[in-house]
Amino acid sequence: MHERRATVRTRTDVRGSVLPFGEYETFDCNVLDLTNHGARLDIGTLANKLSQRFDFSFDRFRTIRKCEIIWRHGSLIGVAFINH
Numbered sequence: 001m002h003e004r005r006a007t008v009r010t011r012t013d014v015r016g017s018v019l020p021f022g023e024y025e026t027f028d029c030n031v032l033d034l035t036n037h038g039a040r041l042d043i044g045t046l047a048n049k050l051s052q053r054f055d056f057s058f059d060r061f062r063t064i065r066k067c068e069i070i071w072r073h074g075s076l077i078g079v080a081f082i083n084h
Helices: 042-047
Strands: 010-020 025-032 036-041 053-057 065-073 076-082
Touching: 010 036, 025 042, 036 065
Parallel strands: none
Antiparallel strands: 010 025, 010 053, 025 036, 036 076, 053 065, 065 076
């Protein structure tokens, strides 16, 4: 199978945190793979409730990456990191 992505993803098995837009409660997620431009996250039951844009962090929100969902499948989402 030929990989269609221009950027190679790095497989990971780390925890991250999601902060939905307009919310104050964070949710844990699993980061399954990662590039400089986005990630594939397993966010469990939050997948169908999460808005199109949200904040994401690897370090309990000491640093924040703005994200936009580009696809959803069950509990998995693909996100692009927004650079603004």
